[in-house]
């Protein structure tokens with residue numbers, strides 16, 4: 673995708689809502705894209721669906737404390753990227769299953785914040801074992817196509833919220849991308865944002881973290897982004913983009 677085509681995905685003044693399962697999903701998959709969107713004049717907000725309370729190998733860890741730590745880390749990472757608004761829905765980590773209640777909450781946030789663009793995990797990623805990723809993507813996708821239809825959660829509309837149709841949805845952690853975002857200039861910001869999720873680094877890089885060797889962690893992260901880029905010398909993040917219609921993507 674050329675730069676010109678790529679630019680058409682967003683424009684200055686766009687409002688972007690990222691709906692993620694866990695604190696850190698957005699930084700890992702689309703941190704560079706978010707940094708670039710903010711630099712190019714978009715406003716970005718996050719919805720984090722689960723509380724992240726099981727993200728540890730330590731059986732003695734207190735789930736409440738871990739969840740608080742992860743919120744702090746998420747706020748710090750969002751600050752690095754320039755994300756302006758954060759919503760935490762606090763569903764228990766690892767136990768996310770589809771529910772009309774979650775869909776209703778997401779529709780309310782979409783009707784309140786009025787994003788042009790919704791970004792979420794690709795619910796149709798083959799072999800995704802983690803229910804939180806599948807379900808977050810599915811509920812966010814359903815909310816995106818129904819938020820503009822007034823008879824879905826009519827009470828919200830009757831109490832003053834206007835139906836709202838986002839123009840586009842961009843799915844990340846996708847198997848069949850159709851948009852590749854050049855993040856070369858924003859790579860270091862992405863790495864810096866991931867590094868804010870300190871409690872999670874020891875899950876992926878236990879030895880380097882034990883030694884306090886964070887420079888090596890940064891190097892490993894750069895390697896992962898490079899490997900996932902598969903696009904010559906540029907660093908890219910991959911997305912699956914759809915337009916949003918009434919009840920469907922197209």
Ligand SMILES: [Zn+2]
Nearest residue numbers: 693694697805
């Ligand atoms: Zn996750």
